Amino acid sequence: MSQTLVVCPFCGCGCNFYLDEKEGRAVGVIPSRGHPVSQGSLCVKGWRAHEFINHPERITSPMIRYGGIARDATWGESFDLVANKLISIKKEYGSGALAFLSSAKLTNEENYIFMKMARAAFKTNNIDHCARL
Amino acid sequence: MTNSIQEFEDAEVFFVIGSNTTEQHPMIASRIIQAVRQKAAKLIVADPREIKLAKFAALHLRHKMGSDVALLNGLMHIILEEGWEAKEFIKDRTENYEPLKAVVATYTPDRVAEITGVDKDSLRKASEIYAKAKRSMIIYAMGITQHVAGTDNVKSCANLAMLTGHVGYPSTGVNPLRGQNNVQGACDMGALPNVYSGYQSVTDPKIREVFEKEWGVNDLNDKAGLTLTEMIDAAERGDIKALYVMGENPVVSDPDARHVSRALRKLDLLVVQDIFLTETARLAHVVLPAASFAEKMGTFTNTERRVQLSRQAIAPLGGTLPDWKIICEISSRVGYPMNYDSPIEILDEINRVTPSYAGITYSRLKGSWGLSWPCPNEDHPGTLFLHKDQFARGLGAFDAREYIPPAEVPDEEYPFTLITGRVGFQFHTGTMTRKISILEREAPKAVLEMNSKDARRLRVTDGSIVTVESRRGELHLPVQIKQDIPESMVFSTFHYSEKNINELTICAIDPVAKIPEFSCAVSIRRI
Ligand code: SF4
Numbered sequence: 056m057s058q059t060l061v062v063c064p065f066c067g068c069g070c071n072f073y074l075d076e077k078e079g080r081a082v083g084v085i086p087s088r089g090h091p092v093s094q095g096s097l098c099v100k101g102w103r104a105h106e107f108i109n110h111p112e113r114i115t116s117p118m119i120r121y122g123g124i125a126r127d128a129t130w131g132e133s134f135d136l137v138a139n140k141l142i143s144i145k146k147e148y149g150s151g152a153l154a155f156l157s158s159a160k161l162t163n164e165e166n167y168i169f170m171k172m173a174r175a176a177f178k179t180n181n182i183d184h185c186a187r188l
Numbered sequence: 189m190t191n192s193i194q195e196f197e198d199a200e201v202f203f204v205i206g207s208n209t210t211e212q213h214p215m216i217a218s219r220i221i222q223a224v225r226q227k228a229a230k231l232i233v234a235d236p237r238e239i240k241l242a243k244f245a246a247l248h249l250r251h252k253m254g255s256d257v258a259l260l261n262g263l264m265h266i267i268l269e270e271g272w273e274a275k276e277f278i279k280d281r282t283e284n285y286e287p288l289k290a291v292v293a294t295y296t297p298d299r300v301a302e303i304t305g306v307d308k309d310s311l312r313k314a315s316e317i318y319a320k321a322k323r324s325m326i327i328y329a330m331g332i333t334q335h336v337a338g339t340d341n342v343k344s345c346a347n348l349a350m351l352t353g354h355v356g357y358p359s360t361g362v363n364p365l366r367g368q369n370n371v372q373g374a375c376d377m378g379a380l381p382n383v384y385s386g387y388q389s390v391t392d393p394k395i396r397e398v399f400e401k402e403w404g405v406n407d408l409n410d411k412a413g414l415t416l417t418e419m420i421d422a423a424e425r426g427d428i429k430a431l432y433v434m435g436e437n438p439v440v441s442d443p444d445a446r447h448v449s450r451a452l453r454k455l456d457l458l459v460v461q462d463i464f465l466t467e468t469a470r471l472a473h474v475v476l477p478a479a480s481f482a483e484k485m486g487t488f489t490n491t492e493r494r495v496q497l498s499r500q501a502i503a504p505l506g507g508t509l510p511d512w513k514i515i516c517e518i519s520s521r522v523g524y525p526m527n528y529d530s531p532i533e534i535l536d537e538i539n540r541v542t543p544s545y546a547g548i549t550y551s552r553l554k555g556s557w558g559l560s561w562p563c564p565n566e567d568h569p570g571t572l573f574l575h576k577d578q579f580a581r582g583l584g585a586f587d588a589r590e591y592i593p594p595a596e597v598p599d600e601e602y603p604f605t606l607i608t609g610r611v612g613f614q615f616h617t618g619t620m621t622r623k624i625s626i627l628e629r630e631a632p633k634a635v636l637e638m639n640s641k642d643a644r645r646l647r648v649t650d651g652s653i654v655t656v657e658s659r660r661g662e663l664h665l666p667v668q669i670k671q672d673i674p675e676s677m678v679f680s681t682f683h684y685s686e687k688n689i690n691e692l693t694i695c696a697i698d699p700v701a702k703i704p705e706f707s708c709a710v711s712i713r714r715i
Contacts, residue, residue: 067367
């Protein structure tokens with residue numbers, strides 16, 4: 056059993072809560088009293104935030120699709136496919152043919168290196184996220 | 189937001205426009221309600237619907253869909269006529285005042301009442317309450333930004349705040365509420381086509397030099413890139429060949445969804461990195477399974493600019509990897525090695541190249557409830573409210589805007605206005621919330637909310653299935669009768685991919701911010 060302070064994954068209020076862990080799984084949520092926004096409470100979404108974490112529909116293997124058929128793949132194979140394809144498209148059509156869509160649900164660090172990859176590795180500024188939506 | 193959430197306690201007036209706060213930002217709504225109940229703060233709600241917050245309002249302006257600029261200009265007209273403007277503030281801290289006066293002068297109460305449908309008496313009352321209080325806040329959300337006139341709406345809110353000197357003080361300001369938990373952070377980090385982290389322009393050679401040095405490259409692209417909606421159009425034309433999507437589900441969240449999936453199917457490579465097999469992932473050539481927020485550490489920036497540390501609670505689910513590790517692998521394999529040991533090292537780099545985040549270091553976040561940017565160095569306490577003493581650009585520039593009608597207005601063929609949004613029990617495209625049992629029980633399926641008078645006219649009742657049709661698509665939905673919706677308007681949500689309301693919505697775009705308009709004209713038939 057452990058409790059870890061996390062940021063709520065849903066809205067922009069930024070409530071914090073403790074995620075209750077049991078045998079490696081997230082099993083519950085305890086609001087933070089001291090947090091300036093939460094002040095000991097949460098909305099219905101926050102209270103249930105642990106439920107999707109260990110949901111059976113989580114995907115646990117990379118997948119590759121040829122034609123209409125998708126199959127499980129290894130990480131190595133998937134990384135190579137993505138990297139090689141991105142390189143060959145860049146070679147053939149230029150960096151303007153690549154685009155990257157980042158996420159308002161991921162961390163600052165992930166957003167930062169994703170945009171760094173688009174800009175430094177592929178030399179394109181075609182990067183955006185769903186802020187407008 | 190120019191203010192912090194804790195400052196809501198001491199505001200005297202809240203002017204809430206285009207935000208269904210109780211549903212979308214529950215903890216902020218409860219602050220507003222608390223201030224109204226316990227401290228006699230006054231609440232003005234401007235929204236065509238009878239939203240929950242309106243029950244606590246001193247005044248509810250039910251202006252017509254898309255008439256926000258006319259409404260705001262109308263309030264400014266009355267304020268100027270009565271001499272309630274903040275003369276000192278305007279003189280010392282703003283510019284471009286004369287053009288604003290000229291535009292606003294034409295928005296007489298008669299004309300505004302005509303455009304907005306709000307009576308003159310209410311317009312006057314709202315102006316007086318907002319202008320005369322000392323600490324007034326404007327609060328807005330996607331309800332005013334998702335229009336062809338979105339940028340005009342935002343500018344008009346800023347005009348109103350500056351005209352009355354209601355910005356740059358504690359509990360006084362303009363507060364846009366951001367939807368997802370890290371929209372603010374994604375923008376701050378430069379996940380945008382025209383800026384690096386900290387809103388530093390990609391077209392500025394000096395700034396490019398800083399990033400080239402930090403990143404060890406010498407040929408960064410100096411032209412702004414494509415926005416999301418432009419990317420989709422370019423993919424449809426065949427100009428974009430590869431799209432790498434991380435943690436988003438544009439097939440469901442974007443307007444005119446059929447157009448989006450058609451465009452994505454044309455790509456030579458679609459990579460989707462996510463925790464569930466979303467509708468977008470189903471179209472992907474490669475799907476990369478990511479760890480959830482609980483399985484990694486990192487920082488998120490909330491709507492009040494507070495950067496907070498989220499800690500790793502459990503190990504990544506077997507078979508998944510944290511997004512940051514996936515990015516490092518791909519980048520390294522295309523010949524640009526990234527060897528970060530942990531997100532802490534990435535944050536160190538962010539601190540080095542992002543002046544507004546320079547003092548927001550891991551060691552400070554670890555022992556606090558977060559820090560609000562700008563925070564230029566390690567001794568800086570962070571910034572609770574913005575624009576104290578001066579605006580970021582020096583003087584605050586008024587930017588007068590004219591009212592333009594919505595892109596698609598109801599007509600004989602499509603007589604209803606459809607608006608889309610969220611309900612409190614679900615979140616965005618539902619990828620996460622629909623996996624949660626009680627949320628599914630409370631809000632299990634898409635419905636079309638409509639007024640009882642319209643229902644009677646169409647001879648339908650609760651649960652009747654109707655065909656909703658726009659110029660772009662049609663959908664069958666069960667009716668739910670709701671008194672909070674005005675006549676000739678219907679409402680539905682976009683949480684449910686099996687009934688994707690965005691197949692109907694329009695992709696008319698605000699020319700400046702490129703935010704799509706989500707409301708459109710529809711017809712409704714009983715089946
Ligand atoms: S608990 Fe509710 S109000 Fe708080 S951040 Fe999460 S979704 Fe938003």
